[in-house]
Amino acid sequence: MMNQDIYVVIEHLRGKTADISYLMLAGARALAQATGGEVIAVLLGHNAQSLANNMAADKVLYVEHPALAEFTSDAYQRTLAGLIAGKEPRAVLFASSSIGTDAASVLSARLKLPLISSCQSFSADGRPICQICGGKIMAESDLPDTTTLLTMTPGGYKPEEGQSGKAPDVIKVEAPSLDNLRVTLKQYIEPEAGDVDISKEPIIVSVGRGIQNQDNIEIAEELARALGGVVAASRPVVDQGWMSTSRLVGKSGKKVKPKIYLALGISGAPEHVEGMGESEVIIAINTDTNAPIFNVAKYGTTVDLFDLVPALTEKLREVKKV
Amino acid sequence: MNVVALFKLVPDLVEELEIDQSGTALNTDFLRLIINELDDHAIEQAILLKERSGARMTVIGSDAEGADDVLYTAVAKGADQLIKLMGDPNAVINNHAMARATAIVLKELQPDLILTGVQAHNDLDGSIGPLVAEYLGMPYVGYVSGVNVQNGRIVVRKEYPGGLIAEMEVDLPAVVGIQSAEQPPRYVTVNKVRQAMKTAAIEERPLPALDVSGGAAIRRMFKPESATRAKMIEGSTEEVTARLLDIFKEIGAL
Structure with missing residues (x-):
């Protein structure tokens, strides 16, 4: 019973x-x-x-x-x-x-x-x-x-x-008989080290599907440089081959807790939030008002990232020069 | 080798989702459906296997708006056989029912390997792959991002958190839940798809009677309300830029 x-x-x-x-x-x-x-x-x-x-x-x-x-x-x-x-x-x-x-x-x-x-x-x-x-x-x-x-x-x-x-x-x-198993583990393969360990970086500029294509990743890289941070990505961007697996944030990637997590065009699916939800300050830029990322972010804006990101980079460069 | 890829169509999350009057389901009236992205990766992985080992490749999906497009696109990419399961599309939300029905059709095809997306965003009662595997008595491994055939078995790359990969050896026939194909799903031109429409045939099979037991009984659906919703910064690009700079200063990033 x-x-x-x-x-x-x-x-x-x-x-x-x-x-x-x-x-x-x-x-x-x-x-x-x-x-x-x-x-x-x-x-x-x-x-x-x-x-x-x-x-x-x-x-x-x-x-x-x-x-x-x-x-x-x-x-x-x-x-x-x-x-x-x-x-x-x-x-x-x-x-x-x-x-x-x-x-x-x-x-x-x-x-x-x-x-x-x-x-x-x-x-x-x-x-x-x-x-x-x-x-x-x-x-x-x-x-x-x-x-x-x-x-x-x-x-x-x-x-x-x-x-x-x-x-x-x-x-x-007591364990049952575990003979003749149809699935066996051959070996573990360690993750690629990559050029940076994003889990140790204090400032992360992360891009999602909203970045649209590989060429546009450059604007995120420029913003990251201006901020003194590094770029990372959500799953769809890595699956497209636009960024290396070592930069993946989420369930199957790295868990990060930076001081600032800037999410560009990331919807905030549960698999992604699992990897970045504990960041200190999350700032989300997404044109979809209903994107779940706004439920975990501290600050959000629906201004188009293709307008905002270059403007923000330029302003940061000006400020940092002074 | 016989390789089958299974797909389902799911609501496009770019669109606004509405809950219907019953309060227990999505309003499907204006819902735009797209292929479950991970199923698209499963189709790609099947094509890669066909290219590498000359497998025969079948694609199966259930009848819903957009299913024909997915099927013709698959044939333009290299699929050999297309099957559409005809029946009540409202039942498709229950994966137990879909998996039982699909397993009946799969039995006839005698596949060596069945690939499908490891999950879909509207799964409520587990995912199709492992359910189909068990109804067919086959082993299952999910979260896979690479499949190779070796000496009558397959070796798959199973993903764990942090980028760790477990290489697993699996007896055939088997079902594999794909997280991503070894390369991004390839693009085919509209022209090639149109050509495929003229020559390829979609076999329509009636869905066997649906048995929904094992699925979830939804009491209510609602949109998440967050107590900690983001403070939204409104205004022009210049105004938002200025406010973000202030925030960077406040948190000591500048």
């Missing part, structure tokens, strides 16, 4: 717990308050038990197996399928990430359980509130009556809220 506990599938990579795991524990606590259950962290790994020490969970279910040392979709799915079907928790939270989304949808289909994705927070009565359409629309759903799988995005809770000074009890759970 289904219980009221909220499970959190802990995400870790090369011996380090991802921030999103703690954030999910905080979200799980909010949901558990509505359902009246416990918060239970689910940790899959090999010699990884110590990762559980600072988790704000009522207990930790730890599955130990060499094949679980690093994430592969097949091994995680098999392990979690048995565990979820056997325990029947109220809900299972996965990160809306390269790891969590590989597991969640497959398990939804395999176990015939409902799945709600991109959930940012829970209402006081336990309804998931999700962020869709690049952050332009929020959707509140009912929590289905059966065990429900959810993927979580950042924004609703803070990682610190999911950490604790007191180590939770760890209960070991």
Whole structure:
């Protein structure tokens, strides 16, 4: 029979717990308050038990197996399928990430359980509130009556809220047979170093789709030079090959916290905000009044960047000469 | 090798999105649809595989405004077979239903590799790729930005935060969720697309009965209200420039 506990599938990579795991524990606590259950962290790994020490969970279910040392979709799915079907928790939270989304949808289909994705927070009565359409629309759903799988995005809770000074009890759970896996990790490839490390720069001028083409990036570079900063970019710009991957800010790129983050023609999709939302002062320039970037920026303007950026560069040069 | 690329059409986020009278869905009356950008990358990756290994390539999408354009564009780029799933476009928002229906059509095609965008911005109940994978009993890897065929298996580049890549080896047949192709989706001229329209045929297949179980039950949709919305700087370019300079000074950047 289904219980009221909220499970959190802990995400870790090369011996380090991802921030999103703690954030999910905080979200799980909010949901558990509505359902009246416990918060239970689910940790899959090999010699990884110590990762559980600072988790704000009522207990930790730890599955130990060499094949679980690093994430592969097949091994995680098999392990979690048995565990979820056997325990029947109220809900299972996965990160809306390269790891969590590989597991969640497959398990939804395999176990015939409902799945709600991109959930940012829970209402006081336990309804998931999700962020869709690049952050332009929020959707509140009912929590289905059966065990429900959810993927979580950042924004609703803070990682610190999911950490604790007191180590939770760890209960070991037997791993299933993990032979004949169809997906195996061959190797990790380190990121390209690039010429600058944008995560260490205090002033970043970042360009998004609104820059329109590669030639226009020059105006951003000139502004960055005038300000004493560096240029960075959102995903669409890097995918077009207009800027190197080492300059990418966001979920799959670098996390930056500069003093000033100037966003030029960036809409502010959740994947981008994940990488720059904690910047000290965000200034957004975007002609779309409804762009979600204005929800995280301190200052904003809808003046066309192609008018504003050259004017701003010129003024900065004048001021700095004096 | 048989490679299939799946795509879906999603609201163009450049347009203003409105919530309909029910309060639980987007108003689709004036909604402009475009291809899910990551699906466009999946199509590109499939074409690259075809060019490298001589694969046969099929593109599948469901019937919606703009679907024909996507299909003809794909054939102009190099696709061999085009399939359009005919049915209720309003059901497309439920990925579980779409994935079940698509899996039935895919079974006939016996693909070795299925590529699709790792996500779409209007996904509410997971993404199409891993759901299709499980309904077909195939392995799935997502967030991939490169696929190579080696000795009857594939080696994919899976992206992690911070630019870290995991090289994963995957048994075939498999489904791969594409984050980006190895190169930006290529451009084809309108002329080439027009030519393709004259020669290529779109096979219309009825969508099998839709089973929406597993999807989300939306109670209400709303636009995010931010307590910390930006202070908007109004005025002419000169006025905004002057104000921004003041702000730079205030925060000690000048």
